[in-house]
Amino acid sequence: MVKFTLNGLEVEVEEGTTILEAARFFGFPIPTLCYNEALSPYGACRLCVVEIGEGPKAKLVSSCTYRVEEGLKVRTASERVIKARKMVIELLLASCPQSKIIQDLASAHDVRRQRFKQEYEDCILCGLCVRMCEEQMMAKAIGFRERGERRSIGTPFDIKSEECRLCGGCIYICPACQLRCTYTEPEEAICGGCANISVPCVEKEQFDDMMCYMEPCVACEIIDSEK
């Protein structure tokens, strides 16, 4: 067992526990975006940062990847943390304003403006889909490509992977791309899972080998409302 201080509270957790897990266990909320209990932590979105250490050595770390250490002092909502978190949300909002999850985050954290040039991206590169595909679906059909500004998710040379079973897991877990399942361009969809061809999912027989994870699926809602 490891003893440490969480927001001034002396607590004890099992060795190997991450700060995020511990904080959630003790009831301190930490927002996350690229984290999923069923997947290995990755630390990409930086939303879950917390402050550790004291004085000039204090620093921010991503709580999902940082394991608690004996005697560690953790603050999950210090001024510095809040400031950073708000900026992260502002940047997310500037890139991907149409995501409901991001909109909710902004509203929950009182981010009411974004000062950057507005973009409309459908991917924040959180990597949930990549981990889902690899760790839960055992497929490794998609991955990261390039770096920096050009970083994207897909398959090598954009050739559809033979490993892909069109399971749709990637879309199910995506926090940003609800848009993607309503694509009218099938080739732009990541795995072609429940990519909509004309009105999606209508001609079910075409997608017999396909499982749909979307709940509720936008397409299904449309179809339901038309009935």
Place this chain on the structure above:
Amino acid sequence: MDKLNSIEDLSELRARLEADKELNEELQIPTIVIPAGTCGQASGANDLIRVTKREILERDLAGRINLCITGCNGYCQMEPLVLVEPYGYFYPRVSLEEMVRIVEATALGEAAEALLIEDSETGEPIRNRSEIPFFKKQVRTLLAKNENIDPIRIYNYIENGGYSALAKTLEKSDTNWVIEEVERSGIRGRGGAGFPTGLKWRLLSKQPNGGGKYIVCNADEGDPGAYMDRSVLEGNPHSIIEGMLICAYGTGATEGVIYVRNEYPLAIKHLIIALRQAYELGLLGENILGTGFSFDIEIVRGAGAFVCGEETALIKSVEGFMGEPRQRPPYPIEKGIWGRPTCINNVETLANIPIIINRGGAEYAKIGVPGNTGTKIFSLVGKIKNTGLVEVPLGIKIGEVVYDIGGGPVGKAKIKAVQTGGPSGGCIPASMFDLSIDYDSLAEVGSIMGSGGMIVMDDSTCMVDVAKYFMNLLKDESCGKCFTCRKGTQRMYEILDDITKGNGTLDDLEILEELAEVVLDTTMCALGQTASNPVLSTLRYFRHEYERHIVDKRCDAGVCKDLVGAPCQAACPLGTEAWRYIALIEKGDYEEAYRIIREPNPFPSVCARVCHHPCEDKCRSGTTGDEPISIRALKRYVTDTVDPEVYKRPFVPADDEAAKVAVIGSGPAGLTAAHYLSREGYKVTVYEADEKPGGMLVSAIPAYRLPRKVLTKEIDSLLNENVNIELNTALGSDITIETLFKDGYSAVFVATGAHRSRGLDIEGEEADGVYPAMAFLKAFNLREESLARGRVGVIGGGNSAVDAARVALRQKDVESVTIYYRRTRDEMPAYHEEIEGALEEGVGLETLVSPVRVVKNKGKLERVRFIKNELGDRDNSGRRRPVPVEGSEFDVTLDTLIVAISEEPDTDMLTDTGVEISKWGTLEVDEKTVATNVRGVFAGGDVVSGPNTVVEAIAAGKKAAEVIGRYLRGEELRVPPEVSLPEVYIEPAAVPDDEPAEAYRVSPPVAPVESRSKGFDEVELALSEDNARHEARRCLRCDLEFTQVEEVELAASAEES
């Protein structure tokens, strides 16, 4: 190669090799050393090697001259270079023909005198390389080895003491000794973060050795402009292998990896050869030197991602995955490559290890300063005379590296900052060059040591652009995993890009700072955590440059294209479209050229003669290595050729209702303001204290530079019925600001100039025969009184000193004239051509002297006591301070002494008027509106700026006219800034096939010394028409980049359709 089976085998081999070497020395066989690292090869070293080999064979010199091909020796500026040992001859920038001469001379045991490197100050050849200033302050423990080791010959390395540190280590059975020795040396990681190497090794040695431990040599050198590691890899690969072996022995590591970027093919080649040789000799592999110790090294080539220099990303890359950092802890020392303990050291750190072991840790620790021991190689590049690799002890001052080793700025430029640590580092301003170069001091000022890049920047470097450049690199090189690093760098780049395009706002600076701090705070690895440094450090030290871009839409360095347009136009305080009239001259349309010159400038003929032509300083033809266009001479040609009448503007006579403006001072600022106000229909009265209008133009500038006929004509052309000049009317005694307002003037423009010469502040200064320069010049220029007689001394180094000297020389009772200046000639602020002209005419020049006392005889000047100076430390401007040499006083008998050290405004008459005056005696005005604190009173020209140039005064007058106009109309005073980019398209000159590719600057002719030095005829003459048009053809036409765009687009769209 026979395998060495014991440490004794190695010693025997070394003894054999050393005996050969000694024999060579006894026979005095010279060695020609040709450095052929990547830099040397790029500048032609391979051809030199070929020529040398051919010459040695043809002349049958084999055995009488040795040839040694080595890695980079550091003085990259002088490549391809040749060294001849043991004499220490240094031949810079050797051509193929010169190489033949060097071989010839070397065969005779002589130096090729004419080809030796020269002292840049005296022009004398330097006979030994240790005397070269570039090398003097360096401590070259690593780089010196590059000079005598052929990197592809292991015997060469062993002969020079190679692998002796390994032998020494293997002889100790106590592995802990190695670590202790390294700890004692105090060496810190040379990769940039400065983690103590000994501690790292100790941590590794404590790790369990289950499935092996790794040592990695990090040779992923990615900083722009940094090549330290490359030079060591290429020039001395065995030192790295030896360093890794010693580390492995001390820590129990079994596997070695050299992670080197694929962009370093020569380094990889040399490493492969070195590894093969080491394996063959039994220095690597199983049972090394029969001691039972085993170690393997493999090379892993990186694809060149900047982030792979970060240790956790490097490990991923070695494992074959995408180079992405991960969370630490666990640190690589616990869980590194394939989960095994891994120790990652920089190339330079490892190369230092054999030196530490050989010398002993304690001895090594004596280099440098406590806490920062040893030497560090820096890659000194940028706007500096000597570029190259320099190795200096830590703790040396930045200024020493930049000025003493680097040789200071190129030409007359002023160094403004140095950037250390590459994209993760920061910019350190010149005012902090006293800072010691060590890990902690650099971090304190917001930069980092980094791997050792040192980019020098001068006044033609825009700091916003620098930040933008690094941010552009980082946004591409961020791995992209952390959202804040990927998006943050991209957003910072966007904001910086906006600012450089003139679209920034002051709010942007706040966002930029806020964002930079969050990026620094919330990213996982060092790349993100330092990515903000270029932005934060430039914002910290050069915020005014950002503000200048945002508020005034100006880039003073002339870099940001969208704000600068054509550099000549941007550099001109009046915004004269120099490119445009030059293009018109080329076409032969001189009248239109005159109109272009006259439109922004009411004093075209004056400026054509006495302007300090900032346009030429920024001319791209000059800044890109050629000579600038003679823009002033071209202007002179036009103003001399064309009748000013071709420039006409409709004139609005002032009606009775028109507001009245008083202008005090009839210098260029005052007259310009009066002219532009009169054009707007205001009634202007100009008050002049002296007997002639023109201010400094008439009272200070001698007629041989500015003929009075030209000046009078130009002044007359500015007068009309709206302007009235009152001469001999001084502010304070004849008029006051109060009376002017009472007399119905609505606004007052004070442009009284800076007419008071500053005194020397020494004993006896009040003696008869000692004159302030301004009084001396005024007496002659306004009243034709010649005050100088006999032997004349002039104190000072500025333009008024030179003017006074040349005027004195032309006065009839004068025997001789000498200028006494406290610094050296290079530092004289006067225009180069003026100093040159004065010396030609026979004016003497004594430099490095200061007056200490005026010796009087019956109240009259008899002699002046001077003291000699020597150059001491550098001041903030990078110039070395003159320091008096004790006991070096000497007397000079003089009949006249003219004091011309500086001028200042005489604002005593304004002290009680409520107008705010600074402690320098200048008037305080709002920079943007030239308004003083008293309503309706504006000021400009030298009275505000202190002594300044004519064109700046005209610009001040122009601005005042605009602001006063706004004031009178009750508008917002501030003139909104606007960017003026070239707009008019003028077809470029057609270039005939037979036109020679080379063209040289045409300088205006000058009158011969004999005919000019006694009279006041103009010294500089006009260009001929042919010369003018030829010179105009040289113009690079920077404007076309802006005006031709549409044409290109049109052509493109035409092609498409």
